[in-house]
Amino acid sequence: MGRNLTTIGFDADDTLWQNEQFFRLTEQRFAALLADHAAPETISGHLLEVERRNLQFYGYGIKGFTLSMIETALTLTGGKVPTTAIAEILSAGRDMLTHPVETLPHVRDTLERLSGDYRLVLITKGDLFDQERKLAQSGLGDFFTAVEIVSEKSAATYTHIFHRHGDGAERAMMIGNSLKSDIVPAIAAGSWGVFIPHALTWALEHVEAPLSSPRFRELKDLSQLDALLMEIAQ
Template sequence: MTSHELTTIGFDADDTLWQNEQFFRLTEKRFAGLLAEHGEADHVSARLLEAERRNLAVYGFGIKGFTLSMIETAIEVSGGRVPGSVVAEILAAGREMLSHPIEPLPHARETVEKLAGAYRLVLITKGDLFDQERKLAQSGLGDLFDAVEIVSDKSAATYARVFSRHGDGPGKSMMVGNSLKSDVVPAIEAGGWGVHVPHELTWVLEHVEAPTAAPRFRQIADLGQLPALIEGIVTAG
């Protein structure tokens, strides 16, 4: 592969460039505490996950859908007896999540800066439009990307469309992210490279088996290893 055959690199945002899942876990723990008289924490969390799974097609991904799922779960596990004060606490927890400062992950800025200019960089993230725009603005990384796509979900068709719009098609593109299900597998299915950067906290609904047999699958320990990986791919061609 010659250098011009890899022209576009897509980056996931949440838990790839900055912390995200840890705030959901902390809020879930707080939520379980609010409903302690109605069930053990594991039971409350399991019911919440069921609600989230049901509601994804309606609310999509993000904090607002998570907050609505918490309220729904509170009503269910309490048999409709959850007091208004608890609902108010749940809403307050959701608002706090929506205003939490951004914490970039190690090597995020230096890696994006190193690749900017040499490749077309596209931020591809799913979730609530306002919240994702807020996080990108606070991260200070926005100006380094040639394009930003905030999508409702990530599929092979999504990557084919995005990489054709902002690059030279998925065959000359790479997607980098912490989720095998959303960032890696569908990008490979679309014909691109998929680079997995594991995060210690990944939502259970994002878990799938790694496509280890796929020729275009790669895994790195952190974003700091990405430039060398890309150089190796380019040089090998």
């Protein structure tokens, strides 16, 4: 184990397994449901603003997304959304909550290879039950020494987690697909931040990359992680 790095944090959604694609497909289903009331881009734009406003009440995840779809439907129909449409929205939310987990390329091999040399910590935000379900179905849980499901990811979050489960943020790395949640606050806490872009990223997770930080790295996928770890261990 390299002295400069002892703990590696991994984001879950769209880093270890697919997630955003199911939100996009459900949003398309929702737009089709309200096609008589507004254009798809209008529906999507309004839904995004409702989601943004509701984060403080519902947090992240499918349940909050479902409630935001219902609120959007009520607004765009002037409160006259049919009960059948509400039932369809609720059904779409349940479908998301029971969708099989699809792990991303190189995930299992990478975790298996690293778990003997580093403390691996899963750090994810969202609905507790749904994140626990996905972790259990993924079969990846045994690779992690700790699992933290948090309401928000901030510099203070990473400082606390890497102190609790490692040797402090300075000797830790956070890997994820969200610059806003996984990378920028982890670097602010003193950790390495390794950005692995996903083809789909929620609009509310977009910020500028911290290119000037010496602890920022971007990789194509997890297959490139070993070379980076060797570099850091020097």
